[in-house]
Amino acid sequence: MALDWIIGGVVVTLRRSARARRMTLRVGRSDGRVTLTVPQGMADAQARAFADGHAGWIARQVAAVPPPRTVRVGGTLPVAGREVPVIAGGGRSARWTGAVVSVPDDDRAGPRVATLLRRMARDRLVEAAGRHAVALGRTHGRVTLRDARSRWGSCSGRGDLMFSWRLILAPPEVLDYVAAHEVGHLAHMDHSPRFWACVERLMPDYAPRRAWLRRHGAALHAIDFG
Numbered sequence: 286m287a288l289d290w291i292i293g294g295v296v297v298t299l300r301r302s303a304r305a306r307r308m309t310l311r312v313g314r315s316d317g318r319v320t321l322t323v324p325q326g327m328a329d330a331q332a333r334a335f336a337d338g339h340a341g342w343i344a345r346q347v348a349a350v351p352p353p354r355t356v357r358v359g360g361t362l363p364v365a366g367r368e369v370p371v372i373a374g375g376g377r378s379a380r381w382t383g384a385v386v387s388v389p390d391d392d393r394a395g396p397r398v399a400t401l402l403r404r405m406a407r408d409r410l411v412e413a414a415g416r417h418a419v420a421l422g423r424t425h426g427r428v429t430l431r432d433a434r435s436r437w438g439s440c441s442g443r444g445d446l447m448f449s450w451r452l453i454l455a456p457p458e459v460l461d462y463v464a465a466h467e468v469g470h471l472a473h474m475d476h477s478p479r480f481w482a483c484v485e486r487l488m489p490d491y492a493p494r495r496a497w498l499r500r501h502g503a504a505l506h507a508i509d510f511g
Contacts, residue, residue: 290333293340295347299332301325308335310343314434314503317350319343351504356395356511362386363505364402366456371398381405395511399450403430406453406460413464414446417487423471434506437498438463440470454505455498462494 288299297319309322323332336343354360361368364386371394374380374387379394379401386401388394411428418425426445433439438448446467452460465487473480484491 288329290336292336293344295319295343297321297336297343299323299329299336301327308332310336310339312343312346312350314350314506316353316507317347319347349503351507353507353509355509356398358388358390358394362398362508363454364405365453366459392511395509399510402453403450406430406448406450409453409457409460410448410464413461414468417465417468418471420487421468421472421483423468425468425471437502438467440467440474442474444471451505451508454508455501456494459494459497462488462491463498465491466495 290297290299298321300320300322301324302322303325305322305324307324308327311320311322312318313320321332321336323335356362356371358371358373360371362371363369364381370385372385372387373390375389377389377397379386379388379397381401386398388397388401407428407430410430414425414428424444426441426443428446428448430448430450432451433447433449436449437452438446440446448463448467452463466484469480469483469487472483488494
């Protein structure tokens with residue numbers, strides 16, 4: 286059963302887990318929700334003391350969470366790293382003209398735009414993954430897209446690749462880096478020096494692209510499509 290505390294003006298939710306071996310504080314990157322996970326048998330007082338001792342850290346992390354942005358007609362939206370207008374359009378679906386996103390102006394505008402972006406993301410990620418796999422001399426499996434919050438991509442032991450469709454919001458070179466990163470796991474299923482050497486071979490200038498995602502990734506998750 287979850288328990289909520291107010292610590293420094295911030296709601297902290299206590300959760301017990303039979304799998305937890307230590308106390309862990311997490312702050313949601315897109316919503317700023319704070320969760321303290323503790324081992325099943327830990328006393329409330331011990332958990333509360335831990336949270337109180339990290340009140341300053343909690344406040345700083347929550348303050349750093351980007352404010353939410355709602356997709357709507359009349360607003361703007363990052364597409365391939367560029368802020369573009371969202372305008373009213375005809376038909377029943379959202380369209381990308383290369384300069385603007387047009388969508389019917391109703392309560393389904395956000396989900397329609399998300400559908401458009403998923404389609405664009407799939408096209409670009411499939412192309413990028415295929416290109417990097419050829420360069421590596423490997424073959425990847427199925428490509429799936431999700432709205433993952435904890436990771437931008439993953440590679441399974443069978444070579445299947447998963448990507449966050451929100452990568453379409455980032456600059457193209459950032460999307461390309463994530464594709465190269467996950468394809469690199471086809472050769473090395475870890476983050477060893479050999480793996481990073483493989484990524485560097487596919488993309489010698491990967492470091493600034495990785496840094497961009499660390500700095501701005503939370504803002505992409507804060508965009509609300511309804």
